[in-house]
Amino acid sequence: MLLIGQYDSPFVRRVAIALRLYGLSFEHRPWSTFGDADKIAPYNPLRRVPTLVLDDGETLIESTAILDYLDELAGPEQAMIAGSGPERRRALKICALATGLGDKGVSLLYERVLRKDQSKIWVERCEAQIGGVLDVLEKQRAAITSPYWFGDRIGHADIAVACVLRFTGEAHPQLFNAARYPALKTHAARCDALPPFQEIVQPLRPPSGD
Ligand SMILES: N[C@@H](CCC(=O)N[C@@H](CS)C(=O)NCC(=O)O)C(=O)O
Secondary structure, eight states, rough: OOSSSOTTTHHHHHHHHHHHHOOOOEEEEETTTTHHHHTTTTTHHHHHHHHEEEEEOEEEHHHHHHHHHHHHHOOOTTTTSSSSSSHHHHHHHHHHHHHHHHHHHHHHHHHHHOSSSSSSSHHHHHHHHHHHHHHHHHHHHHHHHSTTOOOSSSHHHHHHHHHHHHHHHOOOOGGOGGGHHHHHHHHHHHHHHHHHHHHHOOOOOOOOOO
16 A cells, blocks of 8 residues: 655544554655645645555545554454444544644644735635634533543544644744643653654645745
């Protein structure tokens, strides 16, 4: 398997960490969505990452769809999400909130670095969406006493939240005031201390508007 994308992307990172935690071997192509768009295009016409190329040439896109496939490979005992029912729905919702927050953070970053004149309406909307999700996630995490969101074992929801928090803190430090989000801060620190999180990491390298 070939994983395309840089680890400063929270989406690529959540996939790479899941691959590592599942013990699945993969090759990494740290191609940049802007600088290496022509290399990515033959695998993914959207020129987006993560893109996962399987050994038979099949290509998977979208982190959630990629994780769905990895869960299948790992099998129901190892899968880092419940197979069905309310716990699966709750986990998927946390993942969706976290990745939606990541989407808004990426949009806001592109707005800042790629446009000369930022749209005030768009910036304010993204900031409100990011703040709203952080508040909801903080409240939910603060109400949970187990080490991870759904018990003693790490799951996709934990990974998504931790990866997106790291990205948000780097891309928009003014929006992630750790004092306002103590439960999320503790959550991220717990995940970031694990070996796969320490190994699979890259400081943010935003695209340049030149
Ligand atoms: N929903 C996608 C989001 C992926 C995404 O936004 N990736 C960014 C990098 S962080 C990207 O490819 N940006 C280039 C673009 O969207 O054109 C997923 O979960 O995989």
